Amino acid sequence: MIHQYKLNGYNIVLDVYSGSVHAVDEVAYDMIGMYETHTGDEIVSEMLKKYGDREDVTEADLYECLDDIRSLKDAGKLFTEDEYAGMAFDFKKRSNEIKALCLHVAHTCNLNCSYCFASQGKYHGDRALMSFEVGKRALDFLVESSGSRRNLEVDFFGGEPLMNWQVVKDLVAYARSIEEEKHKNFRFTLTTNGVLVDDEVIDFANREMHNVVMSIDGRPQVHDRFRVDLAGHGSYEKIVPKFLDFAKKRGERDYYVRGTYTHYNTDFTEDIFHLADLGFTQLSMEPVVCAPDDPCALTEEDLPKLFEQYEILAKEMLRREEEGRPITFYHYMIDLTHGPCIYKRISGCGSGTEYLAVTPWGDLYPCHQFVGDEKYLMGNIWDGVTNTALRDEFKLCNVYARHECDNCWARLYCSGGCAANACHATGSITGIYKYGCELFKKRMECAIMMQVAKAVGKK
Amino acid sequence: MKRIETVETRDLKASVKTGGCGECQTSCQSACKTSCGVANQLCEKK
Incomplete structure (x- = not known):
């Protein structure tokens, strides 16, 4: 299978x-498009009709291109067949090793963002903080379950993990x-979310954290639309100086400033x-995840605008790189x-298999997005992991399990x-979230175009 | 080739033999936490 597209002159x-x-x-480009469905002579004839008035297009040259x-x-390197389909079935026998945990150290938050997938940090449940004992057992469980894997990943997540900072530090130690x-x-x-960031947090995190994700949505009016404190006041002014200091x-x-965009800021x-x-250089911006009837949900009408935005971003990034400010x-x-x-x-993100989320009270879920949905309680x-049927379901949740992806x-890439x-979109983990x-x-087309521009464009 | 320039890429078919160590980052563990793909993950093998 091939995919052809034109973008930014490439x-x-x-x-x-x-x-x-x-x-x-x-x-x-045109010849490759015809190659599998036409004879060589047909392709050459067609190209001569279309490009014959160009000096650089001759019959001999077209046969050389063929x-x-x-x-x-x-x-x-072209028109290769899928030889991996059979391999996907081996995932039934995939090992049960776990290499990553998302530790929900705080099911509470000091912001009250209405678009939060975790319902203001509580995950549709009660407020809770993870104790050191639970966290320590989670780390032991990870080590015991990781087999020969050397690199283990632990994400301190919430709610807002800095609301349980001492436990975070003790768990790292x-x-x-x-x-x-x-x-x-x-x-x-x-x-x-930055509210509780101070010099001590920055020093510790910069010593111990492989990565820091700082949540900020962008322009003040965009950020403060959703990211407000419990009294309804925007948090932009409070967090930006802290995040700038942190990043510097x-x-x-590694760090990311990570924002969410919604229907309200399709630009x-x-x-x-x-x-x-502002000075941040490592950036991430994600489409909001919410119910379709939520006013902030992205719509079909938004899609063309969003596509255009991703192209603008790719071109501007290339420009900034050329200017020496990537x-x-x-x-x-x-x-x-x-x-x-x-x-x-083929295997994807590893949720429910090598990656699990741990609640403040020690329950296991396939990932942070399933926490609070009892149907997905794994152990x-x-x-x-005691719900081995569910684990098996996730083991088989690879790209070949989704027949809508066949073509x-x-x-x-995904x-x-x-x-x-x-x-959330279809009721099945092997369904397809088509909007996503x-x-x-579109993001992949832009990302690959940028690589092409860097490899070819400079010559 | 006059009209085609091939960009250097990892040969996925060859990675059937060389890949699969499992030491790479869990995709969602980095920045996104929502719209995960694998294309931007790095291989841990040097």
Whole structure:
């Protein structure tokens, strides 16, 4: 399967199953489009009709181009067949090793954002803080369940994890105390709304956290529409200086300022550029996840605007890079030569299998987005995963389980997408959240175009 | 090739043999937490 598209002056051909990317001129673009359905003579004849008045297009040259296409096909870089479908069934036998936990250290929050998927941090339940004992047992459970995996990831999540900061610090200290003996490497992430960030938090996080995710939506009026405190006051003025200090002091270490865009700011690149102009360089902006009847939900009419926004973003990022002031955008960070292997591309995010969420009281869920939905309770950190039927269901939730993805060119870039989004949209974890698919495909086209521009455009 | 330039990419078919160590980052554990893909994850093998 191939995918062809034109963007920012580039003609791009993706070969889905080999992962190859080709930048071609418009003649080769058309010829590749016809290659599987027409004879060579038909293609040459058609090209002569269309481009025959151009000096650089001759019959001999067109036959040479046909040879080039054929040689790429022979080399497994064009029109490659799917040889992975059979492999997907082996995922039934996938190991039960766990390598990542999302620790819900605080089911409470000091902001009251109406668009919050976690219902203001409470996940449709009671307010709660994770005790050190529960957190420690969760870390032990992770180590015990991780087999030979060395890199273990732990995300301190909420609600707002800084509302349980001492426990976070104590858990980091505990993990560090056992990692050498257990031959593990803990990578911690902290996701925060910034309200309680101070010098002590910054120093600790910059020493211990592999990544920090700072939640901010962009322009003041956009941020303060949703991200308000319990009294209804916007939090922008309070958090921006703290986040700037945090990011500056992280130096070379990873962080993201991560925003959510909604129906109210479909011009979200203005928010990304606002954050960039403030001085943040590692950026992420996500479409809101909410019920379709929510006023902030994105609509079908919004889609063309959003597509345009992603193109604006890609072009502006290329421009800023040329000017020596680059920014990164999470979804555009594609490394074509050192990206994920085919196993990762088929198996996806690992929710419910190698990645689980832990509630403040030690229950296990497939991921943070399922917390609070009792149907998806998987077990607890003392007894382990006891709902093995549910685990098996998630084990098989790979790109080949979604037949709506069968003919989609993006399937090995998204792995079939987010199980939680699919579940919320269709009632099934192997369903498809079509709106998310459209945005994902557009982001991939932009991300690959940027790589093409960097590889080819400079020549 | 006059009309086609191939950008260097990882050969996915070859990764059937070389991949699968499982040490890479869990996709959703980084920034997004909502709209996960795998394309932007890095391979941990050097």
